[in-house]
Amino acid sequence: MVELRQSVFGVEFQSPVLLASGTCGYGREYAELIPLDEIGGLVTKAVSVEPRVGNPPHRIAETPGGMINAIGLENVGLRRFIGEKLPWLRENLRRAHVLVNVVGRSAEEYAAVVAGLDGEEGFLGYEINVSCPNVEGGTMFGTDESALAELVGRLRRETERPIIVKLTPNVPDIGIYARICEESGADGLSTINTFPGLLVDVDRRRPVIGNVSGGVSGPAILPMGVYLTWHAALSCSLPVIGIGGIRSGEDALQYILAGATLVQVGTALFVDPSAAKAVHEGIVAYLDRTGTGTIGELVGALEARGPVLA
């Protein structure tokens, strides 16, 4: 019998596998397709103070080994999230944990979402999105060291719930940002958000994506995600959630061995909604096969020599 339970962020996660923000809506969309309460948890679509309409089409397109998207953080806004989305999560997810992904155009907007949500029930904590490549200023806080420190410090004063910062891969040294988050009071990191990309329709000589550029996700970015997760985990002592191109137990284990405590499955859900369950079962099979008793033994167990290179 293998043990996949871990204590992280002050609670027990029954599985290390979560669903990534932007790929599982507000949970309910997948209720008939996935046994949501059997996985580790899910991260909601981003929530901003005011509703956002999002970008013009095309918003998504397939790319080699993945996809590019520029949804533009379309969401129902804080008030409707609390009134229409959170009650369903509260009533239907008893064992799976919910993280609310939070976005804002300013530190005040992020703080307003956190302050507005903090007294509600039905979720564990926040994933702070400082890394959206598809809206103006979306990576502003994720690529500016002092702005990030100020934002995380500000949110720390608003809440005692877990604050997990979702970092952008688009920085020269992710370790610096990992340490800033830790020093400013964050409880964990999510690495990584999508990579900025551009897909060209050569017949029309125009971008395929209505927003021009978009974020690239899927199996194509797996090794970059594993590298950046490894780098971030070595740079600070915070628990790290590994994200990027995971579609099997082996993929998840690459992240876990590189230092991730938990992982998120994203793009693979579009291909097959049962992918998260398959990832969980793949991890169980690996533990069985290797005679590993608990998943915790594998976190950061990568044997690697040499310096961490940016």
Next chain:
Amino acid sequence: MKVQHVAEATWWLELESPDIARRAEWGQFVMIGFGVDHLDPPFLPRPFSVGWRSEEGRVGLLVRVFGAGSRRLASLRVGDRALLLGPLGRPFHLAPGKPVICVAGGVGLAPFLFLAGEARRDGYDVRLLYGEGSADRVFDPALIERLTGEAPVVWTEDGSLGHPGRVTDGVDGAGDQAVLVGDPTVLACGPAAMLRALAGRSAREGFRLQVSVEEHMGCGVGTCQGCVVPGADSRWRKACTEGPVFDASELAWSS
């Protein structure tokens, strides 16, 4: 499953999927893909209108090759397995007792193969107008007749088969035959320009029009928010869960 080449670059697939066959409603679609181990196109599943169903649990899909993803789907062979998710989306709604006019452009024919056959059996007066660029693209009229119980009225832009011109001309009637009579419900599926032309006429002339739209789609169930089309109220509509069938008046039609 069964695969049949039915026109230039166009295949008719019949897949075993009893659950989808039983539950599908006219105008709904399925996502078809190959799972997470398959990285070649199509990596993301692709949406296809349910084109037909049988009591034995088969579902028919009409596939035209536009790129690498649809080429892979068209190359499916007997014994191959694919991942189907469905039936999905909002279906067509017929007005009880009123005549139905289906306007199909290209592979926009698919939902009407399904609807025309069953609605006729339910007693509806259904007229199917079907347009293509040229005769080599026209889905075998004999197969359409077998699936729907009646041969379609065919239009080709180059006049190589059926009536010459655009299928939208067919709404004015072929020859002297009036079409927009008896307070009909017009249903349309095809290229954006065709839908836009019909929506303009619907707004001017006041006939009921429902359109089935197409947009790049990721998940089919509303989570990726990728497949939006512009609504008349300036809000985006998700083609997968709010559509694919819309009343034409719900959408914005400026090009």
